Amino acid sequence: MCPPNFFGVLYEINPWMHRAVAVDGELAREQWEHLRQTLEAAGATVEMQPPVAGVPDLVFTANAGLVDGRTFVPSRFTHPQRRLETVHDISWFAARGYTVVPLPEGTRHEGAGDALPFGGVLVSGYRWRSDAASHALLSSVTGVAVRSVELVDERLYHLDLTFCPLDARRAIVAPSAWDRYGCRVMESLVPEPLVLDDHEALVFCANSVVVGTTVVMPTCPPRVGAQLERWGFDVVVCPVGEFVKAGGGCRCLTLALDVVLGPSPIAVQRDAVG
Ligand code: ARG
Numbered sequence: 119m120c121p122p123n124f125f126g127v128l129y130e131i132n133p134w135m136h137r138a139v140a141v142d143g144e145l146a147r148e149q150w151e152h153l154r155q156t157l158e159a160a161g162a163t164v165e166m167q168p169p170v171a172g173v174p175d176l177v178f179t180a181n182a183g184l185v186d187g188r189t190f191v192p193s194r195f196t197h198p199q200r201r202l203e204t205v206h207d208i209s210w211f212a213a214r215g216y217t218v219v220p221l222p223e224g225t226r227h228e229g230a231g232d233a234l235p236f237g238g239v240l241v242s243g244y245r246w247r248s249d250a251a252s253h254a255l256l257s258s259v260t261g262v263a264v265r266s267v268e269l270v271d272e273r274l275y276h277l278d279l280t281f282c283p284l285d286a287r288r289a290i291v292a293p294s295a296w297d298r299y300g301c302r303v304m305e306s307l308v309p310e311p312l313v314l315d316d317h318e319a320l321v322f323c324a325n326s327v328v329v330g331t332t333v334v335m336p337t338c339p340p341r342v343g344a345q346l347e348r349w350g351f352d353v354v355v356c357p358v359g360e361f362v363k364a365g366g367g368c369r370c371l372t373l374a375l376d377v378v379l380g381p382s383p384i385a386v387q388r389d390a391v392g
Pocket of ligand 1: 178232
């Protein structure tokens with residue numbers, strides 16, 4: 119995670135961002151601290167990336183890149199404002215001994231925000247921020263099969279706003295954000311989906327962090343909470359309203375470091391995020 123010292127809505131690159139809407143810096147700090155403490159209380163170890171002035175969205179570490187064991191594939195951002203983050207992301211991972219494998223220039227892919235492992239494959243979103251063409255490249259870098267899902271609702275512009283793997287069989291899904299083929303891909307991949315309606319998806323329910331059996335959510339409508347509890351999960355709501363002003367929820371504020379991609383059994387334990 120990266121503390122929000124320099125966070126703000128300083129430009130508009132998604133439908134949620136409006137420069138005219140002020141971010142309350144103190145409240146953002148409180149919400150971020152509460153999220154960090156909640157993840158730690160659930161059993162996660164949180165590693166810190168130092169904040170940097172002039173790159174307000176660096177707090178959304180999910181977009182730094184893709185982690186596969188000790189390999190880091192840095193994002194190729196769509197917007198020039200976010201491309202400034204990459205040098206900081208690469209130096210963080212390089213300093214910790216990760217092998218940094220860049221995607222070719224001219225590709226677009228926004229890291230774990232648009233790619234989540236499930237069922238032995240990597241599910242990757244495309245259209246608003248990542249290109250479908252990047253998926254074959256990701257597959258050759260990681261050696262894992264990539265399933266492509268087209269995102270059709272600009273308000274849900276990253277895959278992690280529409281899909282939250284919970285365990286080997288279950289996931290929170292928002293099919294209204296996917297095209298018909300994407301819906302079919304996900305139907306065949308997820309044996310037990312918790313299907314969000316439009317409203318539930320738009321309050322970023324799917325942008326949750328799973329640590330063991332704890333689901334840390336930016337918001338949780340009663341129906342969704344009841345199903346998660348029936349399945350044996352503990353739900354903890356961590357309001358992150360200041361970050362929603364920039365189009366991000368809880369999960370966007372984290373990047374899982376304990377991810378090893380590969381054929382099943384897939385390692386997607388979320389007990390170390392950073
Ligand atoms: N303001 C950021 C952007 O538009 C928010 C990123 C949200 N991250 C995510 N993984 N969904 O890029």
